[in-house]
Amino acid sequence: MIGRRRPAPEEFDPTQPLVATGNLARRHLANRLAQGLAIAAAIAAVAVLVIVVWAVVSHGIKAISWDFITKGEPDGIGPNLVGTGVIVGIGTLIAMPIGVLIALFLSEYAGRRGARVVQLLMDVMNGLPSIIIAVFVYILIVEPTKQQSGLAAGIALAIIEVPLIARGTQEVLNLVPSAQREAADALGVARWRSVLTIILPAATGGIVTATLLSVARAAGETAPVILLSSLARGDTFQLNPLKELPNVPVRIFQLSEEANPEGFTKAWGLSLVLIAVILVLGLGSRALLNRSKRKLAR
Amino acid sequence: MSATPPARTASLKLARSNRQSPARKRADRFGDIGLRVICLAAAVLAGIVLILIAKEVFEGAHPAISNYGLSFLTTHEWAPPLEKFGGEGLIMGTLITSAIAIFIGAPVAISIGIFLALLAPAGVRNVISPLVEMLAAIPSVILGFWGVIVFGPFVAGTLEPFLHRWLGFIPIFGAPQTVGAGIFTAGLILTIMVIPIIASVSRDLFMAVPRELQDGAAALGSTRWEVIRGVVLPTTLSGMIAATLLGLGRALGEAIAVSQVVGGATESHISLFKTGGTLASIIALQFPSAISAMHYASLYYCAALLLVIGIASNLLASWVGMRFGSAGGVTR
Numbered sequence: 001m002i003g004r005r006r007p008a009p010e011e012f013d014p015t016q017p018l019v020a021t022g023n024l025a026r027r028h029l030a031n032r033l034a035q036g037l038a039i040a041a042a043i044a045a046v047a048v049l050v051i052v053v054w055a056v057v058s059h060g061i062k063a064i065s066w067d068f069i070t071k072g073e074p075d076g077i078g079p080n081l082v083g084t085g086v087i088v089g090i091g092t093l094i095a096m097p098i099g100v101l102i103a104l105f106l107s108e109y110a111g112r113r114g115a116r117v118v119q120l121l122m123d124v125m126n127g128l129p130s131i132i133i134a135v136f137v138y139i140l141i142v143e144p145t146k147q148q149s150g151l152a153a154g155i156a157l158a159i160i161e162v163p164l165i166a167r168g169t170q171e172v173l174n175l176v177p178s179a180q181r182e183a184a185d186a187l188g189v190a191r192w193r194s195v196l197t198i199i200l201p202a203a204t205g206g207i208v209t210a211t212l213l214s215v216a217r218a219a220g221e222t223a224p225v226i227l228l229s230s231l232a233r234g235d236t237f238q239l240n241p242l243k244e245l246p247n248v249p250v251r252i253f254q255l256s257e258e259a260n261p262e263g264f265t266k267a268w269g270l271s272l273v274l275i276a277v278i279l280v281l282g283l284g285s286r287a288l289l290n291r292s293k294r295k296l297a298r
Numbered sequence: 299m300s301a302t303p304p305a306r307t308a309s310l311k312l313a314r315s316n317r318q319s320p321a322r323k324r325a326d327r328f329g330d331i332g333l334r335v336i337c338l339a340a341a342v343l344a345g346i347v348l349i350l351i352a353k354e355v356f357e358g359a360h361p362a363i364s365n366y367g368l369s370f371l372t373t374h375e376w377a378p379p380l381e382k383f384g385g386e387g388l389i390m391g392t393l394i395t396s397a398i399a400i401f402i403g404a405p406v407a408i409s410i411g412i413f414l415a416l417l418a419p420a421g422v423r424n425v426i427s428p429l430v431e432m433l434a435a436i437p438s439v440i441l442g443f444w445g446v447i448v449f450g451p452f453v454a455g456t457l458e459p460f461l462h463r464w465l466g467f468i469p470i471f472g473a474p475q476t477v478g479a480g481i482f483t484a485g486l487i488l489t490i491m492v493i494p495i496i497a498s499v500s501r502d503l504f505m506a507v508p509r510e511l512q513d514g515a516a517a518l519g520s521t522r523w524e525v526i527r528g529v530v531l532p533t534t535l536s537g538m539i540a541a542t543l544l545g546l547g548r549a550l551g552e553a554i555a556v557s558q559v560v561g562g563a564t565e566s567h568i569s570l571f572k573t574g575g576t577l578a579s580i581i582a583l584q585f586p587s588a589i590s591a592m593h594y595a596s597l598y599y600c601a602a603l604l605l606v607i608g609i610a611s612n613l614l615a616s617w618v619g620m621r622f623g624s625a626g627g628v629t630r
Contacts, residue, residue, distance in 0.1 A: 031521035038417055041409035042426055045497065048490055049433045055438065055448050101340035109334050110341075118341045120616055125348055127544070127612035128605075129551025131578050135585075135601045136351040139358050159347060192333040218438025222554040224515035228583055249439045249554075256443040256558055264447060271440045282435050286428065 056271045063269025073235040073246075077270055080234050083150065083245035087229065088218045089163055090154025090241060096211050098158075099165025100200075105174040106166070108195055126163035131223040133159045138227045148229050150245035156224035161214040168210020172203040175296045205292020212285035216278045222249035230254075248274050302426050358598035361591065370599060376564035376580075378589050383596035385603065390566035391481060391574040392604075395495040395556060398485025398570075403492040403549075404542045410493070411500030412526060427501070434494035442558030445487045450478020450559055453486065472569025479561035484579075487555050492545035499541035503534045536618050543615035551608050553578035555625040575599055577604045 038050040102122070127282050137156040142148055177200050184194035200207075225247050232238065236248030248270050255267035356363075362370065366383065370513030395441040410430060414423050458474035465471045507530050515525045531538075553576075561573025562583055575583075588594045 027521050027524065031523040034523040034526070035417055038409040038413040041406045042413040042418070042430075044406065045410055045433060045493055046426060046429050049429055049436075051448075052433075052436060052441065052444050052490075055444055059447075098340045098343065101337045102344060104333075105337035105341045111335050118344070120613075121341070121345055123616055124609055125344060125610050127551075127608060127615075128348075128351070129547075129553065129578055130606050131551065131553035131581050132351065132601050132605050132608070134353065135358070135581065135598065136354050138585075139349075139354045139598075162344060186407060190330055192326070192329035194326050195333060216435060220435075220439065222437065222439040223582060226554070226582055230586055240531065252443055253554065253558070256439075256446050261505045267443055271443060274437060275440060278435055278437065279432065282432065283428075 005011040029066055029264050053275065056268060056275055059265070059268035060270075060272025063265045064272060068269055069273070072237065073233060077234070077248070077251065077266070079232075079237045079246045080248045080251050080270070081114075082237055082239070083229070083232065083247040083275065084219060084249070085233075086239060086241055086245055087150045087153045087225065087247055088157060088215055090151060091157030092211060092215055094155065094158035095165055095214065096207075097159035099162045099168050099210070100207055101212075102166040102201075103160070103169035103173055104195065106170050108191075108199070117193055117281060121159070122163040122166055125159070126167070127157075129178050129223075130156075130160055131227075134227040137224065142228060145246060147242075148231055148244035150229050150241035150243070150247075153225050153228040153245070153247075154241065156228055157218040157221060160221060160224070164214040165207075165210045168213060169203065169207050172206025172210075172292065172296070173199065175206070175293065176202045177296070202296060205295065209285040209289040209292070212281050212288070216281040216285075220249060220274060220278060222253055225250045342467055352605060355598060355602050357434070359595055359602040362595035362599040363602075365592070365595075366599070370596075375564045378584070378593045381590065381592050383592065383599075385577065385596075387563070387565040388575050388577050388580055388600060389402045389603070391484075391560065392550055392576040392578070392607075394481055394566075394570070394574075395485040395488055395576055397548055398482070399488035399492050399549040400546055401544060402486070403489040403545060404496055406489075407493045407496035407541075407545070408500050408538060410497040411504055414497070414501045415504035416526060416530065417522070427498075430494050430497050433490070434498070436503070438491065438552060438555040439558070441487060441490060442555035445483060445555065445559040446478070449487065450483050452478070454478040454480075458482065462571070465527075469568045470570050472567070472571055475573070477561070477573075478557055479573055480571050481560060481567075481574040483558040484556045484574070484576070485570070487559055488549045488552060491552060491555065492549050495548055496541045496545040499544060500534070500538055503537040503541070507533055530594050534593060536621070540615045540619040541612050543618065547608055547611040547615070550611065551578055551604060553582040557582040577601075577607075 030075065069081065070076060071290050072076045074081045102118065106118055110118060133156050137152050137159075141152040141155070180198055180202065181194060182197055185191075189198075226249075229244045229247060230250045232244040232246040238245055252270050252274070253265040255270075299352045362383065366373075370383065370385050371389060372386055373388040375384045376387065377383075391605035414427055414430070418426065454475050454477060458471075461471045462474050466473075511529050511533070512525050515529045516522075520528060556576050560575055562575060562579075564571040564575050564580065566574060573596050581597050581600055584593070585597055588597060
């Protein structure tokens, strides 16, 4: 037995342990290698997330204080937070009804071909680089009026948010059981009544989720605000959307372009606040979505 | 027996009221038409905005297009004070950074998709999936800032010298920069940005591959990897291409993070470690301080090029997705 490396097939030896040899061993090796690489890739992605978030948290925590959040420049970033809130609020107020209506059109009214066209439209809109949307709004609003404004930035964010809200809403509308629609039809309820009183209420959770996610995305969008609302100084609180508003992403961008260690600390602080808001929105909307999906599936 | 249940009375009443008084009928007619028209109007509005975007950008670019024509694409001199604008370096920068992102990002992302959809137990998947999506949620400006402070110096100090030492005989791995900014760093930052996009799309693709096909292959004695290679990957090929194009579109159009780490140059070099620029990043960097009408027009020209490339990659992605199998990626 000893010294015989590979038993010939016809000599069957029942005491030999069952291990793969030859070709099968090679296939097992390839299998293990491929699985290992896939696991490594997943670990790498999570590691990058951890490294980035850790860098933001560990540096940013040094900047955070009550004054930092509530005061204006040069001590804090209060006006930037408020400005981003106003801009994102404007964008969401515009985008939410339009996005929901488009989703309704797609799921309730459009025929096959119409739905395909609008769907493609939404895909293209979603894939449009945000810098191009910013340039567009600049040409449309800022150039003629010679005035940057929070409103212009809000409109640009709305164009970014519409396809996100439409897609999220549509996904939930598709989950509304068709039995509910048919029941309403059978009772002779007009279509618009059943849409407004049965289908939309059933999809509320999904609409809120999609809106929260789009808010999270819009809050961090930098390209639009750099072109449309970047001249504000941020030393006092400003609410007038017809003027440029100080905001978070522009400040991070500006500070990262200057080679000033104190500015870097402030930028880390801003990043921490922004990431915290975005992650809370993301997690909250995920929980909400799971809840409303469970409700619909019942 | 004698008393009808109250619920029934109520439903009878409802049925009777639904027997359509003329006023209600009229309201329903207007309501039906009204809601349909409003929904249609919203969809049409989106279409108009999209057309308007193309029109305005091209109109803004018109002075530069009529002045430089297609030579804009082949000259690389970009000197605003001299009124000289050529986009060749920027186009090359855009293509090279995106190529780095896709060549590194797509295989990694698809591996992540395989892991999440086919290999990971449900518990692990439910933890890692949201984390990967969280990576997509990090704003580009923060990723770019991290690139400036943390990642760029690491690339310049460790990664580039390493690659230069071992692969320096290939011209693209030239002498490393002293600062972290450069095409290579920008490409790596873009890689981080495209991975979660491609990964989550391909995860959904792989989850939709019919269980029976996989079980059939397994029953024939295939290892897990052979099931993936022989069944899962071929049936989802078109979907993976579409997902990659989606990531490519994102990489091509990313302005902020790239402008933070690319170094702000406008010419192209053979070495990846030199500074450069991209079509999107030049807009973010120079737009707020553009000095002349022609400077603006040239930046609009860049935007127009970006628009064409971006829409083309998007349409191609939907076409591939539609032409070669459904969104589930299952070929019949």
